[in-house]
Amino acid sequence: xxxxxxxxxxxxxVSAPAFVRRLARLGDLDQPSAGxxxxxxxxxxxxxxxxxxxxxxxxxxxxxxSHPIQVDSEAAACARVRATLHAxxxxxxxxxxxxxxxxxxxxRHCVDLQRSMQASxxxxxxxxxxxxxxxxxxxxxxxxxxxxxxMTLSPREQALLAATPALLVRHFDRLKLAxxxxxxxxxxxxxxxxxxxxxxxxxxxxxxxxxxxxxxxRSSPVSGTP
Numbered sequence: 001x002x003x004x005x006x007x008x009x010x011x012x013x014v015s016a017p018a019f020v021r022r023l024a025r026l027g028d029l030d031q032p033s034a035g036x037x038x039x040x041x042x043x044x045x046x047x048x049x050x051x052x053x054x055x056x057x058x059x060x061x062x063x064x065x066s067h068p069i070q071v072d073s074e075a076a077a078c079a080r081v082r083a084t085l086h087a088x089x090x091x092x093x094x095x096x097x098x099x100x101x102x103x104x105x106x107x108r109h110c111v112d113l114q115r116s117m118q119a120s121x122x123x124x125x126x127x128x129x130x131x132x133x134x135x136x137x138x139x140x141x142x143x144x145x146x147x148x149x150x151m152t153l154s155p156r157e158q159a160l161l162a163a164t165p166a167l168l169v170r171h172f173d174r175l176k177l178a179x180x181x182x183x184x185x186x187x188x189x190x191x192x193x194x195x196x197x198x199x200x201x202x203x204x205x206x207x208x209x210x211x212x213x214x215x216x217x218r219s220s221p222v223s224g225t226p
Contacts, residue, residue: 019201023164026171026194069135071217074128078210081120082203089113089199095192101176103169106195110165113199118158121206125150128213135217142216146209161202168195 094109125146132143172191179187 017201017205019198019205022194022198022201023167026198027167069131069217071214074131074217075214077127078124078207078214081124082207085113085117085120085203086200088116089196089203095195103172106172107165107169110168110195110199114161114164114202117203117206121210124210125213128210128217131217132213139216139219142213146213150209164198164202168198 129143129146132139132146134140171194175187175191
């Protein structure tokens with residue numbers, strides 16, 4: 001849900017998430033001082049089938065298994081995946097090998113990293129839900145609600161995030177034009193840094209639900225350690 005305003009229409013406010021601020025700056029966009037309320041936006045996104053599924057998840061009374069949850073193990077798995085993706089984004093050799101003027105390799109590089117983030121964070125999110133389902137009744141209910149919300153909002157989220165490579169290409173073209181009469185490749189260094197910064201901010205967005213689920217796991221009164 002964090003990317004509902006990922007393509008703002010007016011300049012991002014200081015309080016906006018880092019990903020939104022970077023999108024606004026690189027895209028030379030502005031953000032309105034106030035947009036539709038979150039409840040109104042969700043009402044536009046959730047059809048009646050999903051609304052029924054969400055209502056059932058909220059109103060249901062799942063069984064409380066209260067099995068020991070290996071929180072440290074789950075937290076370590078999340079940290080490993082986060083570190084791996086972070087390192088992949090910052091790999092300078094990948095960027096150094098890309099052509100200087102052709103933007104298609106940059107686009108493919110960005111798309112490949114986004115796919116890796118989507119696959120890895122999706123697996124983590126499912127794993128954490130499975131762990132929550134073995135906890136208290138409230139944790140099991142949260143797991144069900146998160147599953148419905150992911151099915152409902154992920155397609156919208158991915159559609160918005162898919163606009164990132166095209167925005168980066170436009171940013172590349174603007175930098176190239178602005179420095180057409182400037183000797184040296186300093187602007188290329190700027191572009192590669194901006195690309196990395198934006199993807200790192202996107203990584204944080206993708207980890208928002210994972211961090212929330214992990215926090216719910218830590219609240220378990222029956223948490224255990226390996």
